[in-house]
Amino acid sequence: MMLEIGLVAALLFVGLLGSSVWIGLSLFATGYILLSVFKPNIPMDIFAGKVIWGSVTALELLSLPLFILMSEILVSARLGRSLFSGLAPWVGRLPGGLLHVNVAGSTLFAAVSGSSAATTAIVGRVTLPELAAHGYDRRLAMGSLAGAGTLGFLIPPSIIMIIYGVVAEQSILELFVAGVVPGFCLAVLYMAYIAAHQTITRSQPQIDRPTWSDRLMALKQIGPLVGLIAGIMGSLYLGLASPTELAAVGVLGALIIAILMRRFSLSAMISAGRRAVRTSAMIGLIIMGAALLNAAFGFLGIPKAIAEQIAAFGLSPMALIAVLLVFYVIIGMFLDGTSIIVMTLPITLPLVTAAGYDPIWFGVFVVVAVEISQITPPIGFNLFVIQSQTGESIGAIARAAIPFFFILLAFALLLALVPQIALWLPGTMQ
Template sequence: MFEIALVASLLFVALLAGSVWIGLSLFATGYVLLSVFKPNIPMDVFSGGVIWGSMIPTPLLSLPLFILMSEILVSAGLGRSLFSGLAPWVGRLPGGLLHVNVVGSTLFAAVSGSSAATTAIVGNVTLPELKARGYDRQLAMGSLAGAGTLGFLIPPSIIMIIYGVVAEQSILELFIAGVIPGLTLAGIYMAYIAAHQSLTGTQPAVDRATAADLWRGARDIGPIAALIGTIMAALYLGFASVSELAALGVLGAVLIALSMGRCSVAGMLAAGRRAVRTSAMIGLIIIGAALLNAAFGFLGIPKAIAGQIASFGLSPMALIAVLLVFYALLGMFLDGTSIIVMTLPITLPLITAAGFDPIWFGIFVVVAVEISQITPPIGFNLFVIQSQTGESMGRIARAALPFFFILLGFAMLLALFPDLALWLPRTLQ
């Protein structure tokens, strides 16, 4: 079995090295494995059934809608409104306007569900502003890279939807479970920024905000805060399903764009095209991974690997530490969606056998995938920041390194205190 797994790995790496799309590489690897090692399977019928089965789960309906909601808000210029609205409120804190990276990412994460989108929208506004005002360039880039990962952890999260579908877990519970960890991680980021600036004494002077400044700031962030509040209230009070929440979010995004006077036909069409491209990319990855996972299942690879790991006799915490390293290494070469759909058939049975809750593991995996977003050479947040700044990848990776270690420590904190993720879903049941 391990020889087959090695062949699959080499084939997949070769396809990626040949610039074949990840989704197609996954699909081709699964197709070849079954064709060679299970030649009696009618691949045309089997692969068609796998494709159909991977695309029909009802919760997947919410995926393109949440993506569309995010794109509409991007077209409405949400990033600049967030900066102008938050600057008066955080400017006098230790760390000053650098906190806009964290708070802005937290707010945009609550309506985007995407780490790369959060990084791009917030960074387009904050990085030039922070540079012009003399803030530490390294800390500005690093805090944006770290805070951008909150797009995966704070609901509604695209990665949580995919995990819920693949692991057959409640997406609503996953959304609720992500709130406290997301806010806690944002608080840790802000504490690090405040400590860094206080110890180094590099924070530029900021004028004290007047009551009028605070009012204007509240008015700028009011629409997005109202949308977040509406989505969260519907989520926690059980007024809507995940798909209905997504539709509500799209409606709210359109209303915000209209209220800001930034709702044009051209902008809506552009947002729709971007949403279709992103949804199609994710869909292709899900299809490809579904066939590869089906091939692994037929060949008994997950069971063999799980049995081998179980034979090591690892304690539950040691198992979590090994999986964290495993996911961090995978994140150097694959995106978060691919990591989740490829690994869950192997890792989820191990975790449940060790006594961990699948909902908790979903939050843990999301944090592990967040680490992959700032891990070179494939860290998407790093690429986004490079496109915005023109800095070398090495310098951006060094800037993100403290936040990489914060994420590693936070993942272990989740393992030590699982109620960080499980208390709120249990309370609201």
């Protein structure tokens, strides 16, 4: 019976997506139809209303639209140009040269963005033309941007981590802190690969040696952003504010930065607000649809049946994590990160906790797995962002991102072998 229900659910969902129905509505319709057919005695209107209301009224979700608004304000302030001008004198003479601006810029913007696509767009809008003008390898420039842009999901404040925390009923503050060390470790791995590649191929263009005066002047460009990041990170670690309070302060900080950089205008702020509303509404629709689908799965016993089937295989904890990683990479080729989180957690989280893994650690692991989906075709959002900026084919950009795909894959396995990479910093808060 479970096989038939699962097949019906898969066909319904794929059919709706193939008909260009929005993901959130496809999730909702699939759950509604499953319950109507297999549990006809449930009063669907009342039940669906309660499930939907409960899914979007969690207090922790208040931070989500605020962090999105903060990111959009900084985008309106044309932050990308300041990032390049501020970072270039500091990294230009390193092995890999200005290519490191892709990674360092993405790391900084990720710390105030929470979005992978936004990080890729704002950094790439400036760095790709500049790197091309300086004669850097176009393939490596695109690949490093695709990989580094994924840091927007891992380094706090992360929109995906907020959603994971609400669905998994875990502390968003702890999740944010747990993402700090893995995020910076991943950035270092990216920069190490770029340096090694340029050293081995000897393809790094020569640029003028910046003076210390140039470097100090460059700090003025990134100083306000670094100050905002320091405030957010410090408040997180010291527990001075809840995620919602932190998001409100972040919006205020973004407004102050826009004013200090003389890039504040009423029209730009209105445009930023509209974009934030659209993004928040899209995520909210996905959360509501997935909540009903997950409730339907729960009533029909699908998560329990799947868990029992997997348990029957007798997998070791490490083998289970490897299987889940492959599962997330495959499903990430066809769904966005928000949908992946809210659809799969009711099934995968009980399996992982039963195997002895910490749910906070699993949150970081899942985010890294979702990061991989950002650079894998056909639905790798970072690939589409870079395509819109370069005009290259998705295939060419995906090939350029292959080394960073394997770095992410290896890092996910490293997290499984050494969970303290994610758990050490939250542990120091206790």
